[in-house]
Amino acid sequence: MEEARPSSTFPDWDGLPNDLLRSIGELLDVPCCIWFRGVCRSWRAALPAMQPPWLVIPDGGYPTWMDYFTFVALPTRSCARWALPGSRCVGSSAGWLALLDPKMSVTLLNPLTHAQVRLPPLRRDQFLYPSPFGINSDGSAKYFYAGAPLSERPACSVQDKLIQKAAFSANPNAQDHAVAVLCRYGLGLAFTKAGQNHWQWLDWPDAAGRHRRVGGELYGASNTDLDIVYHDGKFYYMTLCGQIWTLDAAAPSPVTPVPFVKCRPQLGPDHRRYGKHMVFTQDGMLHVVWSDGPGLPFDTRTRPMRMHVQSYHPGSSRTRRWRKARHLSGRAFLIGSRSHSLAVPASVASAPSTWIRPNCVYFTCIMPGSDYISGESVEWLPPEIWEFDVKTGVFRECDRRDIPNSDWLEWPKAIWFTPSLL
16 A cells, blocks of 8 residues: 655645735734734735834723723724733833733833833832722722712722823833832822832922912822923923923932923913923923813813923023924924823924824824813713824814724823834
8 A cells, every 4th residue: 555645735824815814813912913914925915014103092991991902003093902901001111011900010011022020019108008098809909089978989999090100211121120100199209220129209399189289389180280201311200380300210219309490381370280291302302292171172162272382492591491392393292191202203204104294293082181081080082183283283183083893992091102122
C-alpha cells in the first residue's frame, strides 16, 4: 500500500472574505488589531488603520460599567474595544494611560505594548481615604453625599469621584517615573515618583475644601476648575484664581511647590468659573485655554460660549507677559478635563489626510468650564467633537457619525490619546 503523502497546500488565509475579516476585527482589542493588520495585505485592507489622535471612551452603562473602553479614531470613527474590568481612566499622556482600580491603586499602562508601572495605593495619613469616606463590603471605597439626611445619602464609589486628573512623565518605567494626581473635596495634590513607596500630599492655601474665602487661594472641587500638566521635568498646576505653581519632579523629597506665574483671562470679572487648560507647544511656550459656556454647545440661551487663548512670554514686561493668541502658529490644541492637553504640530494639523484644522481648539461634547457638568454625573450627551477657530472666534461642530453599538459610551468622559510603542 502506498503511503499517504502530506498535502502541499496551505489554507488561503489572505483570501478570506473582507466582511468576515471585518467582523473578526471588530471583536479584537487594540493590540490584537495591530497584529491583525500585520498578517498580510488583504487583512490590512479589511481593517482600516486608526489614525491618531484617538479618543478613549469608557463604556459607562450597566452591567458593563467600567469593564470596557472603546478607542475611537476620528473622523472615520473606526473603533477597537479594550477590556480591563473595574478600571477607571484618570489620565493620558504620550501613549500611556493612568488607571485607578476599586482599591485606589494607580497603574500606568501602555495599551499597545501592555507595559505597565504599578504605583503605591493612594493613602493619606494612616487612612486609605479620610472622612467622610467609608469602605464597601467587598473592600472597595465609597463615600456619602454631604448635606443630605443619612437615610437619603446614596453610597458612591470613591474610584469614580476622588481623582480629578492625573499627570505623569513620558515613557515611564519602574525605575524612572513621576506622577501627580489632583483630588477633589479639598484633598489637594498627591505626588509620587520612582523609589518612593508612598504618596506625598501637598496642600495649597484653603485646601480644606472651603469654597469661599476672603483673600488667599480659592480651592474648588469641580472637575473643570483646575488643571495639571507635566513638561520638561516639572509639573505645572493651576488653581481657580489663575495662579500657576511648579513642582520639580527631580527635587529631593519632600518636594515643595513653587509659585510660577499668575494668569487672568479677559473674559469677564468672574474668571474663577472658567475652564482652564494649560498647553505646552513643541517650542516650550506655555498657553492657557480659558473657556466658559452654559453647558451644551448648542444651548446659548442663558450664556454664550466663549473661549480665549493666552500665550506666556516670560521675557516681556509684566503687563505684556500674557497676550491673547490671535493664532496658534498653525498648530491645533486638543483639550479635555481628564487628559493631558495636546498640541498637534502644524505639519500634522495642515496635512491633507487629517481631520484636524490648524489654529483650532478641539473638545468633546461639553464646553469645558460649563455649568452642565458637576463632578462626574452627566446626563446623556450626543457623540460630538467641537472646534473653536482661534482666528475667527467661531465654534463649529465637527463631522459627526454614529458608532455601532455605542449606547453605553460616555462621551463626556472621553480622553484624548496618542498611541505609542515605547
